[in-house]
Amino acid sequence: MRDHGDGDGAHDADGRRVRQGWTRCLLAGAVFVVCMAGTTLPTPLYPLYQREYGFSELTVTVVYAVYAFGVIGVLLLAGNASDTVGRRPALLCGLACAAASAGCFLLADGLTWLYAGRLLSGLSAGLFTGAATAYVMELAPPGGASRATLVATAANMGGLGCGPLLAGLLAEYAPEPLLLPFAVHLALVAASALVLLRLPETVTDRRPLSTVRPQRPALPPEVRAVFVPASIAAFVGFALFGVFTSVSPAFLARYLHVDNHAVSGLVVALAFFASTAGQLAVGRVGVARSLPLGCAVLFAGLLLLGAALATDQLALVVLAALVGGTGQGLAFRAALSAVAQAAPADRRAAVISTLFVVAYTGISIPVIGVGLLADPLGLEGAGLVFIACMLTLIVPAAAYLLHRPIREPSGTGGRTRKP
Structure with missing residues (x-):
């Protein structure tokens, strides 16, 4: 007892x-x-x-x-x-x-x-x-x-x-x-x-703040084949979020006459919630399939956003948020996993930092570009130029991944790309 x-x-x-x-x-x-x-x-x-x-x-x-x-x-x-x-x-x-x-x-x-x-x-x-x-x-x-x-x-x-x-x-x-x-x-x-x-x-094992050193970006040769398409997908996904977050409320108010701030906030929120769903789906779909699939879904999201800009339809804006957010989530989590697996263990943190720098560049330079074009072309015209630029980036990246797919991360430290 x-x-x-x-x-x-x-x-x-x-x-x-x-x-x-x-x-x-x-x-x-x-x-x-x-x-x-x-x-x-x-x-x-x-x-x-x-x-x-x-x-x-x-x-x-x-x-x-x-x-x-x-x-x-x-x-x-x-x-x-x-x-x-x-x-x-x-x-x-x-x-x-x-x-x-x-x-x-x-x-x-x-x-x-x-x-x-x-x-x-x-x-x-x-x-x-x-x-x-x-x-x-x-x-x-x-x-x-x-x-x-x-x-x-x-x-x-x-x-x-x-x-x-x-x-x-x-x-x-x-x-x-x-x-x-x-x-x-x-x-x-x-x-x-x-x-x-x-x-x-x-x-x-805590140490003083004075021991913190700047973390320089790194791109070892063995990572580059995976890093280039992965970073393009991350850049496009973050750029789409950047444009959506910065100018979609103004577009909704000016062209769709949506003056309700709760609605404009909800539309942007849907993109982030969809990204969460996309990231969670990577566990089921697998990294190897999620990266090209994420590029394809991002492509569809960009097309929907272009259609929304051309037709001034709120339903298309919502669909673009949901589809584009899902694609961003799929592509970014898969990109992060693939790059981390491909990087040497002693340089993994630096390689991941490089990917984040590229991704966050996507929510700065393209967004400012849209702002520069908004005056001569209007928000709709500037948005369409942005979409065309992003499509020219994401299509070759997706084609490359389909031609030379990455391997599913195995946790063995092996190579992540097929020869």
Whole structure:
């Protein structure tokens, strides 16, 4: 009887540890959601800022793209900081940047504040993206790696989708549309900091911040055959998100007469939620098939967006968000897995950083290009030029992948591309 009781006690203790692990994992995921939501919070508000300050589409796209420069800067200078100083200090710093970003938008009385807010938002995302993903997975109980990856993926892209949805709802149905969304987010950031302080640190070998070194991009010869088509797919997917996030609210208002901020926020949110579904589907479809399939779905999403621009149909805009988001999710997660498998173990982090730099370049330079063309060609014309450029990139990448498919990652450290 005593042995049986001891067994029950051990079983109960194991059950408590598992429940505690998942509780911590989900709390870290919730903090991840809050930070990422702040990066897309201004999306449905850009038309209001245009009316408030009287700036052009080019200015909107530059304000948006400043975010990407912040992310790239952190990835290059301190992308591995959480491995050195610990997850919690890096994430607390990210939350501090998120709070400062919200403060800039609350105080905004001109473009300078908007630029500062977007730059700080980019810094917060750069600090969070890798560190929070690792933290969520490390807090999960043993044997929960797959489910923890699902939590991290859903928190990342789901958080990005929650930002425009929250801001759109508050801007449409609550007072002070340019203030309340950021006040709410600031409160959520403060609550997230309290949660983070209650969670344990997972990095045991912590070193001083002075030991953090810039992480130079790298592209070893054995990676290039996989990296080129993978990076093109990542670039196009992020560029599509960038254009959708920065100018779709203005397009919906100007050409489709959709002045409801909640609707414009929902349309953008659908793209991010679809991306989450696409990333989750990679586990079922497999990396080898997901990368060319993602390129094909991105192609379809671009065509739908072109049809929406040409016909001014809201249904096509929604379809473009869903299809394009799914393609982005499929292509990016498969690209990340394929590149990580192809890279030598001692240079894997640097190669992955290179892929992220290429991806985030996609939400800056093409977006600014659309802004430059919007004045002479109009938003519709600029959008069609953008789509044509992206199609010329994605079609050869898809054709190459069909001709020389990558191998399914095996975890053996072998080559990932067929000879």
